Amino acid sequence: MIMNSANIINAGISEPGKNSxxxxxxxxxxxxxxxxxxxxxxxxNLDIKSGEIVIMTGPSGSGKTTLLTLVGALRSPQFGSLKILNQELCGAKDNQLVMIRRKIGYIFQAHNLHRSLTALQNVRMGLEMHGTFSPEEMHHHAAEILTEVGLGDRLNYYPEDLSGGQKQRVAIARALVSHPPLVLADEPTAALDSKSGREVVNLMQKLAKEQGCTILLVTHDNRILDIADRIVTMEDGKLTSSLR
Ligand SMILES: Nc1ncnc2c1ncn2[C@@H]1O[C@H](COP(=O)(O)OP(=O)(O)OP(=O)(O)O)[C@@H](O)[C@H]1O
Structure with a gap:
């Protein structure tokens, strides 16, 4: 694992809000x-530090996805305070929410790849919205991260010609290609068998630690809890416990 400053800071005792x-x-x-x-x-109430991998578990209907979509600036928070990368989302304007979304990588249960685009083109989309890369740079970065997730020989495959695990690896590559400081994942292994599920989370953990990004992952899958630095549990809309 590549140690970065975030990991080193997290190894020590830190104040609330600092490096969050x-x-x-x-x-x-x-x-x-x-x-x-x-x-x-x-x-x-929740404070997640830079570089942490936090898993949120809890019964169906307890509010996990609602919280994840609020954190992801995909719906507007109503009461209280929600700060992502030092930006308050309560009362934020639409353009501020859009700016925050650009700094977040999203991975969902159903990979949400575009069926009419190849693996490479799907991953390129993770860079196109930034508008800061030339076509050659986008091609290079997309091919590089697909190779890193083991799909270097599948760049020009369409989603329908890839297995479930391969599709989810393309989705991970798309979420991480722009090196976002925050990645949100909702049941990323739900549609996968246990071997593919394990491969997918190992890959997320490896890339996240290399890039120093923070992950908040919602899951019912007890087999992947070990990748977390911390596990929080939602019950009836309340965060009931937080285990390290
Ligand atoms: N758009 C909505 N409108 C009204 N109620 C909603 C909406 N979205 C979710 N809910 C309700 O909010 C509660 C929490 O739902 P949420 O999807 O956040 O739970 P969850 O813990 O993610 O469940 P699961 O593990 O089954 O995905 C549920 O009672 C659900 O019916």
């Missing part, structure tokens, strides 16, 4: 209005 990528304070969230109003998150 995610700082959540007294966060509540409701769905619906009036009689249909339902509170799904209650007084969430």
């Amino acid at each position: 990528v995610i700082v959540i304070t007294s966060l509540n969230h409701d769905f619906g209005h009036g009689n249909l109003k339902k509170q799904v998150l209650f007084d969430i």
Whole structure:
């Protein structure tokens, strides 16, 4: 593992908020209005440091995906405080949410690859939205990270010609190609057999540690808990425990 400053800082005792990528304070969230109003998150407090891999587990319907989408700036927080990379998302304007999204890599259960694009073209998309790379640079970086995830001989394959594990590896390459400081993953192994699931999380862990990025991963898969630096549990909309 390549040690970077983030790992070294995390090895010691650190103050709340310092070197934090995610700082959540007294966060509540409701769905619906009036009689249909339902509170799904209650007084969430969480501080995740740079370079940490945190797994969130908990029963179905407990609020994990809701919290992940709030952290990912994919829905707007209503009450409390949610700071991602020092940007407050409560009350943030749309363009501020868009800027934050560019700094986050997303990996979902269903890989969400574009069927009409090759593996290489799908990964390139992870760079195109930044608008800072030439076509040659995008090609080079996409081919390089696909080779790193073991798909150097599948660059021009379409998703339908790849296995589930290979598709998820393309999704990981797409999420990490721009070296985002934060990666959010929702059930990344749910559609995979245990061997492919293990390969996929090992790969996420390796790339994340090399790049020094922070990962927040939601899973029901007990077989992958060992990759976490910390495990937090959601129950009935409350974070009930935090184990290191
Ligand atoms: N868009 C929505 N509108 C209304 N209610 C919602 C919405 N999204 C989620 N909910 C409700 O919020 C609660 C939490 O859902 P959420 O998907 O966050 O749970 P989860 O822990 O991720 O579940 P799972 O493990 O099954 O994915 C559930 O009761 C769900 O029905």
